[in-house]
Amino acid sequence: MVIQDKALHILNGEAMYHYYQETGFLNQERMVPFNEAMCYGGTCEDLFSQEFIDMRAEVHHVTADQYREHVLKPLQPFFDKEFSHLELWFDADMFCQINLVTILAWLDQADYKEAIDIHIVGEKFKPLSLYTVKAEGYYSIYKQVLIDQTMPEAILPASIKKGIEFYLSYLNKDSDLMLYIKEHEDVPEKELVIALINKFTDYGLGDTQYFEIVRNQRQPK
Structure with a gap:
């Protein structure tokens, strides 16, 4: 119709x-x-x-x-x-x-x-x-x-x-995003997520995705 x-x-x-x-x-x-x-x-x-x-x-x-x-x-x-x-x-x-x-x-x-x-x-x-x-x-x-x-x-x-x-590249371990997260591993989670939203505007990701990405990266390997 x-x-x-x-x-x-x-x-x-x-x-x-x-x-x-x-x-x-x-x-x-x-x-x-x-x-x-x-x-x-x-x-x-x-x-x-x-x-x-x-x-x-x-x-x-x-x-x-x-x-x-x-x-x-x-x-x-x-x-x-x-x-x-x-x-x-x-x-x-x-x-x-x-x-x-x-x-x-x-x-x-x-x-x-x-x-x-x-x-x-x-x-x-x-x-x-x-x-x-x-x-x-x-x-x-x-x-x-x-x-x-x-x-x-x-x-x-x-x-x-x-x-x-x-x-195709943003979750690669050597991407600007992932390197930034690694370099700021001592920054509190919420503070880091706010920084990521403001810094990586080309990605357009929201706090939900960033919280999950950060938590995944900070899990004990």
């Missing part, structure tokens, strides 16, 4: 969703948040399947039902294709760009053929640039990057390429 002349705007998370609601941006337009952090934890080839739900729920330390309620339920108009046009609103950081790849991959897997507008946003979610793409090829990129952990040959737009480069 497609609602004619009705755009659907997918936003990267509830922070952007609530900000756009409060400021009246995209007033009267249909907006839904993508409440995920696909750059952290495992995933599988069959997007949004039961296997996917179980894997991602484990990553987030929630039940499968909680995951469905928080992540999948807001996206129902997207899954049902209740739109005539799709617009995606994502920050340029790694966190958002890997989420963006996931959305485009599902559209490719679902054989969605229409043009898609991608808005890259900056501070206070202000639009910075606009790209128009087709979903074809993004499922292959998703599998190469998130499943095989390899760098695809050709990636557009540039923000996605940069996000993927960060994603």
